[in-house]
Amino acid sequence: MSLKDKVAVVTGAASGIGKEIAREFLAAGASVAIADLNAQAAAATAAEFDPTGARAMGVAMDVTDEAGVEAGIEAVAQKFGAIDVLVSNAGIQIVAPVHEMAFGDWKKLLAIHLDGAFLTTRACLKRMYAQGRGGSVIYMGSVHSKEASRLKAPYVTAKHGLVGLAKVVAKEGAAHGVRANVICPGFVRTPLVEKQIPEQARELGISEEDVVRTVMLKDTVDGEFTTIADVAQTAVFLAAFPTNALTGQSIVVSHGWFMQ
Ligand code: NAD
Secondary structure (H helix, E strand, O other), X not given: OOOOOOEEEEEOOOOHHHXXXXXXXXXXXXXXXEEEOOHHHHHHHHHHXXXXXXXXXXXXXXXXXXXXXXXXXXXXXXXXXXXXEEEEOOOOOOOEOHHHOOHXXXXXXXXXXXXXXHHHHHHHHHHHHHHOOOEEEEEEOOHHHOOOOXXXXXXXXXXXXXXXXXXHHHHHHXXXXXXXXXXXXXXXXXXXXXXXXXXXXXXXXXXXHHHHHHHHOOOOOOOOOEOHHHHHHHHHHHHHOOOOOOOOOEEEEOOOOOOO
């Protein structure tokens, strides 16, 4: 699957899943904007992947900041001349039971996952429609777009919400050849998950090993974590797919944790 001559923006691309997607997109021939709240890490990632700066750029972007998103996407369009693919991937996790969840934490998580998805989508869609050469919008959902877990109310709510947004963008974008889909990974061992293991152990009163074995991987077919490569290859497939046949879908990549 080739992304030759395509321009992609990946948010949250200075770490974990987003970083691997940026790497795979570059390998597939795309020019890639590595957008992240952590400006220094975004610039370092771009320099690591393409020291010439010809096909990778770091973009400082807080996806919850309307003006910042507009400015960041404009900078990408200026440098690479187009926007063909958006991967709305930036995300965080905050774990607590609903009855103890701080309102500020609820709002912070929803803002990054949902406001961020909306703002980046709006900024990219305008350009995709004007360019008239189609496009692909990919949201980083989760098995938690389909399933619930204890302690993750805002995350599960946000990840379900992204499925709705993708379906609307699929319907509105069809006339312009713009597709929208959601990738729903199982647990991937990134910094986001490493942080949760001790937190969940504390909340649930079990060992860290038991969090991995009896909470995170309990329902997989093989007791394995999903990898960043598994998710990145799925992103390349969705980004490169040539027609509206594959749109409005959510694809679960989870070692069988969730089967639909
Ligand atoms: P990560 O913590 O390794 O990376 C997240 C990146 O997002 C970081 O570089 C961070 O700086 C950036 N970020 C955070 N807030 C931001 C903001 N406001 N604006 C711009 N960038 C911001 O996490 P990850 O595991 O790679 O997660 C990436 C996505 O994958 C998230 O949406 C997450 O919910 C989703 N996901 C992760 C897993 C998993 O098990 N790791 C499973 C399913 C879905």
